[in-house]
Amino acid sequence: MKWLFRTIITLVLVLALGVAWLLAATFIGRRATLDRQEFDRIRVVAAGFSSAGIVPTRDQRVILIDAGGDDTGEAILGELSGMGLGPSAVAAILLTHGHSDHTAAVARFPDAQVMALGAEVPLVEGRAGSLGPVTRLFPVSPTGVKVTGVLRDGQVVTLGGARIRVYAVPGHTAGSAAFLADGVLFVGDSADVTTDGALQGAPWIFSDSQAENRASLVRLEQRLVADRADVTAIVPSHSGYTPGLAPLSEFARENQ
Numbered sequence: 404m405k406w407l408f409r410t411i412i413t414l415v416l417v418l419a420l421g422v423a424w425l426l427a428a429t430f431i432g433r434r435a436t437l438d439r440q441e442f443d444r445i446r447v448v449a450a451g452f453s454s455a456g457i458v459p460t461r462d463q464r465v466i467l468i469d470a471g472g473d474d475t476g477e478a479i480l481g482e483l484s485g486m487g488l489g490p491s492a493v494a495a496i497l498l499t500h501g502h503s504d505h506t507a508a509v510a511r512f513p514d515a516q517v518m519a520l521g522a523e524v525p526l527v528e529g530r531a532g533s534l535g536p537v538t539r540l541f542p543v544s545p546t547g548v549k550v551t552g553v554l555r556d557g558q559v560v561t562l563g564g565a566r567i568r569v570y571a572v573p574g575h576t577a578g579s580a581a582f583l584a585d586g587v588l589f590v591g592d593s594a595d596v597t598t599d600g601a602l603q604g605a606p607w608i609f610s611d612s613q614a615e616n617r618a619s620l621v622r623l624e625q626r627l628v629a630d631r632a633d634v635t636a637i638v639p640s641h642s643g644y645t646p647g648l649a650p651l652s653e654f655a656r657e658n659q
C-alpha cells in the first residue's frame with residue numbers, strides 16, 4: 404500500500420505545482436492593478452480583485468464601468484463620497500463582462516441601469532457559465548443581477564452628457580465588451596498590460612477562446628483607427644494602464 408500512497412502524493416504534488424506554475428505565468432509580469440488613478444475627469448479605483456471606472460456625467464451623476472469584485476462596494480462608494488456623491492448618483496453600470504469579479508457590487512447601486520452586450524446577459528444573470536479551462540468549473544446559479552439595458556456593438560451610450568462607445572470583443576467571454584469614454588479605453592479582461600508597457604491578450608485559462616480574443620483585439624484596433632478615435636489610455640481590469648493606442652496597434656501587427 405505504501406507505493407500507492409507515494410504515487411498519490413506525487414501526483415497531487417505535480418498537479419499543485421502545475422496549477423501554481425499556470426497561475427504564476429498568468430499573473431506575473433503585469434503592471435499592478437490601478438487604484439485611485441485619474442484620467443482627466445475619469446477615475447479608476449481598485450475594487451476587490453479588479454478595478455472599476457467612474458465616468459462623471461455633466462449632471463452630477465456617474466456611470467460605472469464594472470462594479471468590482473467586492474460585494475460591499477466599499478472602494479467605489481468611498482470614491483463617490485469623495486466626489487460628494489452617494490450610491491443613487493450611479494446612473495448606469497456598463498459591464499465589460501459577466502464574471503463575478505466585475506459584477507459583485509451591482510446591488511449596491513439600485514437606481515442604476517445595468518447594461519451589457521446581449522451575448523453576455525445569460526452569464527451576467529447566472530443562467531449560463533463561461534467556457535474557459537478554469538471558468539467552466541465555476542458553478543452556474545442565478546446571480547441576482549438583472550441586465551436592464553442590452554447594449555449593441557457600435558452603440559454610443561449617452562447619459563447626462565457623457566458619451567461612451569461600445570465595442571464587442573468576444574473571446575474572454577461570449578459577450579465581452581470594450582468601452583471608450585473620453586479617450587479612456589476600458590478593455591475589462593480582454594487584455595492586460597505587461598510591466599514593459601506592452602499589451603497582451605486575455606489569459607487562456609480564464610477565457611472561452613484565446614483565438615477569438617486575439618482576433619477581437621485586432622479588429623478593435625482596426626475599428627478605433629477607422630473611427631479616428633483619440634485613445635489616451637488603455638485600461639484593463641487586472642493590470643495597470645498603458646498610454647495611447649500604440650501598444651494595441653503593435654499587438655494587432657503581431658497577431659494578424
Ligand SMILES: [Zn+2]
Nearest residue numbers: 500502575592
Ligand atoms: Zn473575466
